[in-house]
Amino acid sequence: MEGLTAVQGRISEIQSRMATFAGGGPNAAWLSAANAAGLLGTGTTSAATATASTAGAGTTAETAVVRAAQNYLGVPYLWGGTDPAKGLDCSGFTQRVYADLGISIPRTSSQQATAGTAVASLADARPGDLVFFDNSSARAGIDHVGIYLGNGKMIAAPQQGDVVKVQDVGSTTVIRRVLPTSSAATAAPSSGGSLSGVPYSDLFTAAAAKYGISAPLLAGVAKVESGFDTTAVSRAGAQGLMQFMPATAAGLGVNPLDPASAIDGAAKYLSQLTARFGSTDLALAAYNAGPGAVSAAGGIPPYAETQSYVRKVTAAAAGYA
Numbered sequence: 482m483e484g485l486t487a488v489q490g491r492i493s494e495i496q497s498r499m500a501t502f503a504g505g506g507p508n509a510a511w512l513s514a515a516n517a518a519g520l521l522g523t524g525t526t527s528a529a530t531a532t533a534s535t536a537g538a539g540t541t542a543e544t545a546v547v548r549a550a551q552n553y554l555g556v557p558y559l560w561g562g563t564d565p566a567k568g569l570d571c572s573g574f575t576q577r578v579y580a581d582l583g584i585s586i587p588r589t590s591s592q593q594a595t596a597g598t599a600v601a602s603l604a605d606a607r608p609g610d611l612v613f614f615d616n617s618s619a620r621a622g623i624d625h626v627g628i629y630l631g632n633g634k635m636i637a638a639p640q641q642g643d644v645v646k647v648q649d650v651g652s653t654t655v656i657r658r659v660l661p662t663s664s665a666a667t668a669a670p671s672s673g674g675s676l677s678g679v680p681y682s683d684l685f686t687a688a689a690a691k692y693g694i695s696a697p698l699l700a701g702v703a704k705v706e707s708g709f710d711t712t713a714v715s716r717a718g719a720q721g722l723m724q725f726m727p728a729t730a731a732g733l734g735v736n737p738l739d740p741a742s743a744i745d746g747a748a749k750y751l752s753q754l755t756a757r758f759g760s761t762d763l764a765l766a767a768y769n770a771g772p773g774a775v776s777a778a779g780g781i782p783p784y785a786e787t788q789s790y791v792r793k794v795t796a797a798a799a800g801y802a
Contacts, residue, residue: 542582542660546609549581550574550628550636556645558638563588571626574638574645575611578628579659586611586659588693590626591761595695595802597659603633606656613655622762623654657802676700676801680709681722681740688748698761699748701797702768705790711740723747765791 559568569577572590579586586596594613600606606629614625627637629650638645676682679700689696706724707713719726721737723744730737735746747768754764758775766781767774769790774782781788 540607540660543608545582546578546628546660547630547636549578550630552581553577553638553645554636554647556638558641558643558645560641569638569645571638574636575626575628584659585690587689587695589755589759589761591623592693592695592698592755593626594623594655594657595697595761595798597657598802599799600656600658603629603650603653603656607631607658607660609658609660611657611659612650612653613657614651615654622760624760629656679801681744684741684744688745691745692748692752694748694752694755695761695798695802697801698794698798699744699751700801701794702747702751702765703744704797705793711738711743762791762795765794 553565553569553574556565556574557568558570559573560570561573562568562570563573563577565577572588572593575590575593576586576588587593590613593611597611600610603612606612608629608631610629612627612629612635613623614627615623617624625637627635627648627650629635630647633650634647635650636645636647639648676685676696679685681703682696682700685700685703686696689699703709703722706719707722709722711722713722713724714720715724717726719737720730721743722740723737723746725733725735725737725743725746727737729735729750730746733746733750736742737746751764751768754767754772755761757772758764758767762781763775766787770782770784770787774784774787781791
């Protein structure tokens with residue numbers, strides 16, 4: 482994640498983009514409507530500044546996030562969408578907004594819910610924080626995300642047939658802050674970032690960034706699988722730090738006893754499983770019990786070991802995040 486200075490350096494680019502859109506670019510129609518509704522403000526007083534003020538004095542970085550999010554007002558919802566020219570889903574939208582500011586966050590809402598640091602309640606939330614929801618009774622876990630504006634409002638890509646728009650937040654499940662704080666920006670960086678003190682933290686961080694998953698989640702898997710023991714071998718024959726079965730390791734081209742290879746392979750495998758099953762919890766269940774067991778069960782298999790595994794890894798990841 483870039484520091485606060487880098488975020489601030491992108492604000493002029495965001496402002497230029499806003500001006501281009503408002504001047505007749507591809508999103509001019511919906512920006513005109515948003516402006517009429519008071520979402521964009523006039524002159525130098527934008528909705529971003531006004532919204533930040535409702536939550537206290539908004540920082541430059543917070544204002545930049547809100548302005549970047551406003552760029553996508555009116556973009557159609559598209560499940561799995563990451564290209565605003567075609568459409569965006571909820572997490573594709575949030576990932577895109579932060580990418581515009583040079584900040585990398587994971588791809589899916591369940592993965593994003595482990596990024597950054599926890600915010601205790603909506604009363605403590607700041608503009609730019611990510612607000613998460615569990616809206617589906619069919620599948621446990623995070624399944625929706627938006628960007629908080631302040632004053633109980635958020636920008637989100639709601640659902641099929643709808644567009645990116647401003648909504649009431651309502652009741653959240655999780656709130657996370659991914660913007661760097663002023664103190665974090667000026668402090669000397671530690672070798673592992675949020676994973677400081679965790680064995681192989683640099684490898685977890687690099688592999689997570691490479692495959693678009695959460696570094697704390699990856700470290701959580703290693704902790705639960707092997708206790709960070711690169712020589713561990715289970716009774717079933719799983720090997721190494723990330724406890725790969727020989728056939729799975731061979732299929733991924735992984736040397737399970739080499740930490741760098743094992744961590745890279747685990748990140749790749751978890752990314753594939755998340756894309757296949759659509760949630761972090763199901764990806765973890767498939768990592769433990771196998772993809773076939775998750776497909777057959779239509780969710781987390783009814784195995785005590787697997788259910789416990791998902792809870793333990795999730796808890797470990799939350800601790801590292």
